[in-house]
Amino acid sequence: MDVTPAGDTPKCKRQSVKLGKGPAIKVMDASVVVPPRVRRLLQGCAEQAGIPFQTEVLTAGGTDTGAISRTAAGIAAGCISIPARYLHTPVETCDLGDARGCAALLKRMMEAEL
Secondary structure, eight states: OEEEEOOOSTTOOSOOOOTTSOOEEEEEETTEEOOHHHHHHHHHHHHHHTOOOEEEEOSSOOOHHHHHHTSTTOOOOOOEEEEEESTTSTTOEEOHHHHHHHHHHHHHHHHOOO
16 A cells, blocks of 8 residues: 555646545556556455545656565565645645545455455
8 A cells, every 4th residue: 555646636747546536556657567467356356345446557656566576586566555645745635535445445355365
């Protein structure tokens, strides 16, 4: 889990993720391309639980997902992000529903029979 920049403010052209539209399931960032099977699993869990979600594609930045995916011989890793504005500042802002959706999706993933 992480946060991702929301692009729903005027003149923002770098990110399509919006506040209030659900957690973001990472497709890629500068550190990782999430394996399709991991994305399908995350999206399937969200759909089964009725959790709205968005997909996240970042051309810069990264998360621990990248380092985890390169551990040892490689680990299939994904990331669920909470969309937020003003990242890493004292006024970082998110939608509480997105945060709850992220937690609910994580719970659903933990309960999933793989």
